[in-house]
Amino acid sequence: MKTRTTTSPAHQHQVFLISGGTSGVGQALATGVAALGAKVVIISRTTESGQQGVAHIAQVTGNDxxxxxxxxxxxxxxxxxxxxxxxxxxDSLHVLANVAGALFFDKQLTAEGIDQSLAVNYLSHFYLTNQLLDVLQASGPARVLTVGGAPRFLRQPVVDLQDLQLAHNYSGMRATSQAMFARLYFAFALARRLHGTRVTSVAFHPGLISSRLVQGAPWWLKLLTSVLKPWEKTTCESGVYVATAPAAAGNGVFFDEQKRLVALNDQYDPAIGEKLWQLSEALTGLASR
Ligand SMILES: NC(=O)c1ccc[n+]([C@@H]2O[C@H](COP(=O)([O-])OP(=O)(O)OC[C@H]3O[C@@H](n4cnc5c(N)ncnc54)[C@H](OP(=O)(O)O)[C@@H]3O)[C@@H](O)[C@H]2O)c1
Structure with missing residues (x-):
């Protein structure tokens, strides 16, 4: 699908870094902001998928x-x-969008010994953001976006701080939801740390976006999600909104797929968020620096 480029002078000199920009939500967000004329940098797993990703953005938006x-x-x-x-x-980074994700139905460890689901779906966002905070601060006003899900599924967060990597009782669905809740705790804890700076932390629900997420999933999940195919989109209006709209510059806020503010912060106990932050620092070696 072609997205007509409506170049916005406000965004032409801005740099957007998008993880997961080769597929699904990340790709929809990347093409959406590229259509405004922005400089988009996507993170890809391989050179080949990176080349395909930038070619797709150029083809869809005309932004090369x-x-x-x-x-x-x-x-x-x-x-x-x-x-x-x-x-x-x-030289600068105005929006870091943490969007990459994957489903892991069997317990697997990375080569660094971390649970794969936690590593990709949560720790990568935590770690990448912390690695880039200096350039974000120097580029402010800047934003860090965290991908969430439908607010109705996010109101009762459950994160097992004693067993973050689900060494006991692993299931793909538990691992996925734990990482999702951890991302939200992270977005709100980051906002507390960024208070008073020119960088904000915003979480959002992208809506239902055409994706490769369930490609390797069990048959029952493929069947379940295939029912939703007719409603899937290849654009992510809420993501583009939280990445670019002046009105979305709030800190520690959550926007749903209709770009409405949803009060979720209150459901995420800061004490749990802080404990999770400490555990994440320990798991990434940030604590010892
Ligand atoms: N799609 C939706 O409707 C929807 C709705 C709400 C929330 N979400 C959330 O959004 C996130 C992304 O989902 P999606 O639907 O966009 O999935 P997707 O289409 O499978 O895209 C996932 C992206 O993450 C990248 N990725 C995965 N593992 C990686 C790794 N180890 N290193 C580098 N990149 C990696 C993939 O790169 P490759 O191309 O190399 O695999 C791809 O670009 C998930 O957390 C999901 O729960 C999605």
Whole structure:
């Protein structure tokens, strides 16, 4: 589908870094902001998918300024190198959109010994953001976006602080929802840390976006999600809104897929958020720096 480029001078000089920009929500967000004329950098797992990703953005929007960074977001060493490369290649960062994600139905560990689901769906966002906070601060006003889900599923967050990696009683669905709640705790804890700075932390529900997420899922989940196919979109209006609209510059806020503010913050106990932050620092080695 072609998205007509309606270049916005306000965004032409802004740099957007989008993880997961090669598919699904990340790709929809990348094409949406590229259509405004912005400089978009996507994180891709391979050079080939990065090339395909930027070609897709150029084809859909006419904006041929997109670039890619290669990283395996399940690995902290790879995230570190990608963040270093970003800082070598680009002077500023106005929006960091943490959107990458994957489903893991069997318990797997990364080469660094971390649960794959936690590593990709939560820790990668935590770690990448922390690696890039200096450039975000220097580029302010800037935003960090965290992808959430439908607000009705987010109101009763459950994160097992004693067993963050689900060493006991692992299931793909539990791991996915735990990482989703952890992301929201992270978005709100980040907002507390950013208070008084020119960087804000915003979470959002992208709506139902055409995606490859369930490609390797069991048959029953594929069947369940196939029913929703007719309602899936390839654009992500809420994501583009939280990335670009002056009205979405709030800190520690959540927007639903209709771009409405939803009061979720109150349901996320700051004490749990802080404990999770400490555990995440320990898991990523940030605590010892
Ligand atoms: N789609 C929806 O309707 C929807 C709604 C609400 C929330 N979400 C959430 O949005 C997130 C993304 O889902 P999606 O639907 O966009 O899925 P998707 O179409 O499968 O896209 C996932 C993206 O993440 C990247 N990725 C996964 N593992 C990676 C790794 N180890 N290193 C680097 N990149 C990696 C993928 O890269 P590759 O191309 O290399 O695989 C891809 O670009 C998930 O957390 C999901 O729960 C989605």
């Amino acid at each position: 300024r997109a670039e890619f960074l290669v990283a395996d977001l399940s690995l902290q060493a790879s995230i570190r190198s990608a963040a270093e490369e970003f800082k070598r290649r680009f």
